[in-house]
Amino acid sequence: MAKQTIEITVNGDRYEVAIDPWRSLAEVLREDLRLTGTKIGCNQGDCGACTVLINGRSVSSCLTLAVEAHQREVTTIEGLAKTPQELHPIQEAFVEKGAVQCGFCTGGMIMSAKHLLDKNPQPTELEIRQGLSGNLCRCTGYNKIVEAIGDAARRLNPAKEGQ
Numbered sequence: 001m002a003k004q005t006i007e008i009t010v011n012g013d014r015y016e017v018a019i020d021p022w023r024s025l026a027e028v029l030r031e032d033l034r035l036t037g038t039k040i041g042c043n044q045g046d047c048g049a050c051t052v053l054i055n056g057r058s059v060s061s062c063l064t065l066a067v068e069a070h071q072r073e074v075t076t077i078e079g080l081a082k083t084p085q086e087l088h089p090i091q092e093a094f095v096e097k098g099a100v101q102c103g104f105c106t107g108g109m110i111m112s113a114k115h116l117l118d119k120n121p122q123p124t125e126l127e128i129r130q131g132l133s134g135n136l137c138r139c140t141g142y143n144k145i146v147e148a149i150g151d152a153a154r155r156l157n158p159a160k161e162g163q
């Protein structure tokens with residue numbers, strides 16, 4: 001099958017890549033663009049390790065064809081920190097609350113959290129748990145992840161704290 005050239009913007013950088021049209025976005029991010037923070041766990045939409053944002057919406061990139069991202073804006077875990085020294089508040093909260101163990105799920109968890117907090121800056125614990133319902137973690141037992149996201153919400157909206 002003929003290769004197809006797609007233009008995608010990933011974390012603010014524009015790329016033009018010639019790819020087989022059947023390849024997933026997760027594969028192209030990892031193998032062609034070398035953005036390996038997006039993990040492939042189940043490769044069938046169950047684990048959430050491959051979660052990225054396309055035009056602000058969270059998707060499982062293992063189930064998304066790379067051609068679907070043509071002329072769209074993709075955000076991956078590599079795009080959250082402003083600099084390697086300056087983590088995004090969600091990343092800081094994960095580190096400080098001990099919400100990372102092996103780390104395999106962490107990028108996908110944080111991208112789902114980003115999507116949730118962009119839509120709902122002050123989620124309840126239930127809403128956080130619902131927001132993570134597509135992400136599996138085999139290490140942490142989830143409670144520290146939920147705490148970290150609550151903490152990140154307070155960091156991102158300090159003025160609203162206590163309302």
Ligand code: FES
Pocket residue numbers: 039040041042043044045046047048049050051060061062063
């Ligand atoms: S690798 Fe995509 S959902 Fe598991």
Ligand code: FES
Pocket residue numbers: 099100101102103104105106136137138139140
């Ligand atoms: S920290 Fe290991 S799978 Fe979540």
